[in-house]
Amino acid sequence: MERQMSGAKMIIQALKDQDVEVVFGYPGGAVLPIYDEIFLQNDIRHILVRHEQGALHAAEGYARSTGKPGVVLVTSGPGATNAVTGLTDALLDSIPLVVLTGQVPTFMIGNDAFQEADTVGITRPCTKHNWLVKDTNDLAATIHEGFHIATSGRPGPVLIDIPKDVQFADGTYTPPTDMAKNRYNPVVKGDIEKITALAELIERAEKPIFYTGGGVINSGVGASQLLRELTDATGIPITSTLMGLGAYPASGENWLGMLGMHGLYEANMAMHGSDLIICVGARFDDRITGRVEDFAPDANIVHIDIDPSSINKIIPADLAIIGDVGHVLEDLLKVWKSRGRKTNKPALKKWWGQIDEWKARKCLAYTQKGKIIKPQYALERLQALTQDMDRYITTEVGQHQMWAAQYLKFDEPNRLMTSGGLGTMGYGTPSSMGVQMAHPDSLVINIAGEGSWLMNMQEMGTAMQYRLRTKQFILNNERLGMVRQWQELLHNERYSETWQEALPDFVKLADAFGCKGIRVSDPDDLDDAIKDMLAYDGPVIFDCLVEKHENCFPMIPSGAPHNEMLMGDANTQDAIGDSGAVLV
Amino acid sequence: MSVLNIKKGSSAHSAYDLKDPNSMVIESHTLTILVDNEAGVLARVIGLFSGRGYNIESLTVAEINGEYHQSRITIVTTGTPQVIEQIKAQLGRIIPVHKVHDLTVEGPYVERELAMFKVSGTGDQRVEALRLADIFRANVVDSTLESFVFEMTGKSEKIDAFAELMRPLGLQETARTGVAAMARGA
Numbered sequence: 001m002e003r004q005m006s007g008a009k010m011i012i013q014a015l016k017d018q019d020v021e022v023v024f025g026y027p028g029g030a031v032l033p034i035y036d037e038i039f040l041q042n043d044i045r046h047i048l049v050r051h052e053q054g055a056l057h058a059a060e061g062y063a064r065s066t067g068k069p070g071v072v073l074v075t076s077g078p079g080a081t082n083a084v085t086g087l088t089d090a091l092l093d094s095i096p097l098v099v100l101t102g103q104v105p106t107f108m109i110g111n112d113a114f115q116e117a118d119t120v121g122i123t124r125p126c127t128k129h130n131w132l133v134k135d136t137n138d139l140a141a142t143i144h145e146g147f148h149i150a151t152s153g154r155p156g157p158v159l160i161d162i163p164k165d166v167q168f169a170d171g172t173y174t175p176p177t178d179m180a181k182n183r184y185n186p187v188v189k190g191d192i193e194k195i196t197a198l199a200e201l202i203e204r205a206e207k208p209i210f211y212t213g214g215g216v217i218n219s220g221v222g223a224s225q226l227l228r229e230l231t232d233a234t235g236i237p238i239t240s241t242l243m244g245l246g247a248y249p250a251s252g253e254n255w256l257g258m259l260g261m262h263g264l265y266e267a268n269m270a271m272h273g274s275d276l277i278i279c280v281g282a283r284f285d286d287r288i289t290g291r292v293e294d295f296a297p298d299a300n301i302v303h304i305d306i307d308p309s310s311i312n313k314i315i316p317a318d319l320a321i322i323g324d325v326g327h328v329l330e331d332l333l334k335v336w337k338s339r340g341r342k343t344n345k346p347a348l349k350k351w352w353g354q355i356d357e358w359k360a361r362k363c364l365a366y367t368q369k370g371k372i373i374k375p376q377y378a379l380e381r382l383q384a385l386t387q388d389m390d391r392y393i394t395t396e397v398g399q400h401q402m403w404a405a406q407y408l409k410f411d412e413p414n415r416l417m418t419s420g421g422l423g424t425m426g427y428g429t430p431s432s433m434g435v436q437m438a439h440p441d442s443l444v445i446n447i448a449g450e451g452s453w454l455m456n457m458q459e460m461g462t463a464m465q466y467r468l469r470t471k472q473f474i475l476n477n478e479r480l481g482m483v484r485q486w487q488e489l490l491h492n493e494r495y496s497e498t499w500q501e502a503l504p505d506f507v508k509l510a511d512a513f514g515c516k517g518i519r520v521s522d523p524d525d526l527d528d529a530i531k532d533m534l535a536y537d538g539p540v541i542f543d544c545l546v547e548k549h550e551n552c553f554p555m556i557p558s559g560a561p562h563n564e565m566l567m568g569d570a571n572t573q574d575a576i577g578d579s580g581a582v583l584v
Numbered sequence: 585m586s587v588l589n590i591k592k593g594s595s596a597h598s599a600y601d602l603k604d605p606n607s608m609v610i611e612s613h614t615l616t617i618l619v620d621n622e623a624g625v626l627a628r629v630i631g632l633f634s635g636r637g638y639n640i641e642s643l644t645v646a647e648i649n650g651e652y653h654q655s656r657i658t659i660v661t662t663g664t665p666q667v668i669e670q671i672k673a674q675l676g677r678i679i680p681v682h683k684v685h686d687l688t689v690e691g692p693y694v695e696r697e698l699a700m701f702k703v704s705g706t707g708d709q710r711v712e713a714l715r716l717a718d719i720f721r722a723n724v725v726d727s728t729l730e731s732f733v734f735e736m737t738g739k740s741e742k743i744d745a746f747a748e749l750m751r752p753l754g755l756q757e758t759a760r761t762g763v764a765a766m767a768r769g770a
Contacts, residue, residue: 124628125635129679132623149679183620184679309673312666 007136007167008033011100014143016043017176020071022062022437023047024055028075029115030102033167047437047466050458052079054430056086057456060095061417061434065392067220069096069150070434076102077115080161081122085424088126090157092421093243094218096150097157098143099127105165106134119161128156134163136171144176145184153186154307155218186306190323190331197319198278198302199336205276205300206347207354208236211259211288214243214420215281215305215325217413223326224413227280228252230333234343237355239267241282242401243420246410256355260288261556262402265363265565268554270355272562274299281305281325284314285421286583294561304328363554363567364406373523375400375475375546379407379447382473385530390442392435394418396428396452399481399552404447426455432470433462443471443534450476450503450543460513463539471533472541477548478503485551506543515539558583612641612662613688614695614765615672620680621647621655628678629657638663638671642697642740642762654682658695658764687765695765699743704731705754713753720746731756 005013011034015023024047027035038046049055052074059070074083080101090097104113120132129149133139139162146158202208210231216223224247231238231254238248239259248255257264259271268290271277277299282288289295295315303310303317304325311320321328336342368377393408394417395401401418410416417435419427432446446453453474463470484498510517516536520529520543533540553568619625626645633640641660648656661671668686675684687693701722703713706729713732717724722736736746740763747758 120624121627124624125631183682307677309670309677311673312669313673316666 003173004170005173006033006037006170007139007162008037010136010140010171010173011143011162011167012037012041012044013173014140015071018144018147019068020044023071023073024049024058024062024434025073026052026055026075026079028077028079028102030076030104030164031073031079031100031167033164034073034100034102034162046073047433047462049430049433050461051456052082053085053426054433054456054459054462056083056090056097056099057424057427057430058434058437058459058462059097059099060086060090060093060427061394061431062438063090063095063097063434064093064217064417065414065435066438067414069098069147069155072097072099074099074101075115076104076119077117079115080117080119083159084122084126085422087123087157087159089419089422089424089427091126091128093419094155094214095157096155098146098150099157099159100143101159101161102167103132103161103163106163107165109163119159123159126157127159130159130161132161132163133166136166136169139166139171140174141179144174144179145182148182149184152184154215187322188306188324188327190304190321190328192331192335194319194321195328195331196335198321198332199339201276201300201302201319202234202236202278202336203339203342204344206344207270207274207351208234208276208278208348209256209270209274210236210238210248210278210280211240211271211282212238212244212247212280213241213282216244216247217281219281219306219325221413223281223324223329224248226326226329226333230329230336233333233341234336235348235352236278236343237270237352239263239270241285241288241420242405242416242418244282245405246413246415249411250409251411256359258405260285261290262406262552262554263556264406265361265554265567266355266358268556268562268565269358271296271299273354276300277302279303279305279317280329283310286314289314290556290564291559291561296562361567363565366568368523371522373521373526373544373546375403375477375544375550376407377523378475378526378544378546379403381526382445382530383408385527385534386443386445389534390439391415392417392432392439392442392444394428394432394435394444394446396446396448396455397423397425397482398449398452399477399485399550400447400449400452400475402482402552403475408447425452427452429453429456429470429472430459430462432472433459433466433468436463436468436470437466444469445471445473448472448474449481450474450478450506451480451500454500454504457509460509460515460539460541464514467538469536469538472539473533474506474541474543475546476503476506476543477546477550479548481550482552484549488549488551489557506541510541513539513541515541517541517543519543519545521545607665610662610664611668611688612660613668613686614693614763615659615661615675616685616687616765617657617659617675617681618683619655619657619678620682621653622680625655625678625680626657628680629659629675632674632678633659633661633671636670636674638667644762644764658762660763685767687767690767692768693765694768695739695763696737697740697743697761697763698735698737699747699758699760700725701734701736701747701750701755702731702757703734703750703754704756706730709753713750716746716749716753722746
């Protein structure tokens with residue numbers, strides 16, 4: 001192979017050598033040489049988004065639904081600054097991204113040149129690592145290292161800033177096989193003594209629970225399989241964070257549903273009452289723990305995580321196992337089986353009896369009556385009509401996101417793409433495009449609120465250009481519902497700026513983009529409308545007019561522990577104290 | 585040991601040897617960090633401290649190995665035991681960071697700081713400054729008829745004490761390097 005080539009050509013070659021199929025991007029002055037090389041080849045497909053933020057979220061959707069890194073190419077200055085939200089989102093949710101940004105030529109850096117920004121400076125706190133490449137000879141090796149860092153250990157976004165003169169200059173290409181031994185090699189195998197101690201804890205525990213998170217999904221499909229085997233073999237109840245949904249199937253016997261602020265009553269009560277919490281690839285986020293001082297008062301905490309900084313950050317671990325979830329679960333299963341597959345059966349039976357009592361509380365119950373669609377009902381019908389399909393779900397951020405987590409059932413990992421850590425409104429639409437790129441024949445639905453959806457609706461143009469058949473399922477309450485809910489609960493119903501007057505007509509908007517628009521407001525028409533949406537071979541904007549003042553329950557009020565949940569039928573006034581108000 | 589009898593917050597099974605993770609006592613720790621000497625590495629370390637609200641009492645950095653392009657950063661920081669553990673774990677996540685040592689918990693260590701003081705005065709004041717400098721084993725590295733520049737190395741407390749004594753004797757300017765530290769023994 002000819003190893004001398006221009007920097008721009010080198011970038012394409014490096015992406016090919018990393019088995020990249022799709023790049024999401026937006027051109028500009030500082031990346032022209034790279035776009036020229038893209039024009040001259042057919043191996044890598046480029047998806048032209050409508051806003052750089054969309055490229056990042058699309059790449060996140062692509063990455064999370066495939067387990068492969070998402071790749072983004074944007075220009076200098078505003079191209080790079082528009083990438084910041086997506087980078088931060090990917091950092092908080094541990095999504096592997098490789099973002100290439102153009103930069104002004106090296107001799108102009110620091111001159112306040114046109115479209116110059118200190119990209120590595122701005123993105124240093126929102127990437128796992130970043131580089132400014134000043135020499136074409138270093139370019140290929142840097143890209144390969146970028147892929148390695150983005151995808152190994154706890155995954156995350158990396159950014160490589162490439163000045164325009166480096167793209168033009170010739171240099172020597174370094175293939176991935178020629179790379180020197182990598183400096184970044186996180187521990188993946190857990191300490192076997194600690195794993196044995198965990199097996200012993202499992203054998204004796206009276207009220208154990210698995211609390212799992214996005215780390216299981218990031219660890220790969222094998223990790224989910226091991227988790228299922230372990231959970232079913234031990235008969236231990238299991239709950240999960242938003243990011244971990246699907247690792248254990250929602251139809252599984254031991255499934256308690258999501259935990260946390262809008263988690264299920266039985267899941268939160270079981271966490272609070274447990275004597276052994278086995279945290280697998282989750283990080284005790286504040287949406288999960290409630291009041292930290294009262295978190296699971298009687299439980300031994302076991303924490304399995306690949307990132308040592310997650311241990312003891314919020315909840316002190318009694319037993320910490322640092323390693324990749326898949327490797328640790330594999331060893332744990334082996335050890336537990338070799339010790340005779342024991343559990344404390346009589347105690348577990350009693351524990352399940354208690355859990356069944358909590359389940360009987362039916363915390364997700366709601367009443368659909370009259371001529372107004374309840375958002376919960378819309379999602380239940382969507383679930384019923386799509387449950388046997390090859391389905392991927394993305395969401396925006398807000399009430400609809402929590403309802404989607406509560407009422408849709410995820411039986412496989414990598415099927416839910418949502419902005420968990422950062423809570424980025426506008427994530428869902430571009431993310432659904434990225435998922436559809438990766439899975440062209442599957443059903444991809446973005447569950448949205450009208451507020452979030454408007455934040456990145458320009459990406460419908462992308463969907464049309466590339467015939468991405470994503471369905472935009474908008475639960476339209478004409479309110480910024482989650483904020484409105486908080487205003488109702490703790491600001492005495494002073495609804496400050498949570499009503500967007502003059503919303504667009506979403507059906508006409510669909511017409512304008514050239515896709516299909518469907519509006520439904522009568523519960524009796526809902527099923528037919530959903531079937532229409534599913535039957536249409538192209539993008540659909542589905543405007544589902546729902547109850548305007550519905551609140552999302554159950555709910556742990558800010559500053560309260562797990563066993564003090566608000567239920568849908570409870571009196572919700574004054575439920576949150578002043579100290580809770582700051583934690584919103 | 586019976587695993588079910590782990591005391592809450594006990595260190596026995598933790599990732600790190602925590603003393604008492606729930607303690608609210610503020611401790612001072614001296615950390616040394618071995619890093620690749622590449623562009624932006626100091627910004628990464630400092631950005632971590634400012635971004636996450638940790639304290640930096642003192643910071644020194646210089647390349648120590650030209651062949652491998654490695655630098656050593658010495659940071660004196662304060663926080664509760666849980667915060668100190670977080671700082672170390674977070675530092676460990678930075679890609680160009682090779683090793684993080686907490687000298688305060690790893691055993692006996694020596695720490696030294698270099699300082700320079702410009703003291704101006706005449707007559708008795710000038711004589712007294714020179715006499716005290718001698719007691720503190722500070723060297724005179726510059727002198728005019730009205731001023732001295734003293735140079736001294738030592739523990740930070742000794743430098744503090746000397747600065748305090750120089751103040752009434754005409755202290756004009758102070759420059760300090762911050763702490764460099766190293767574990768004792770082989």
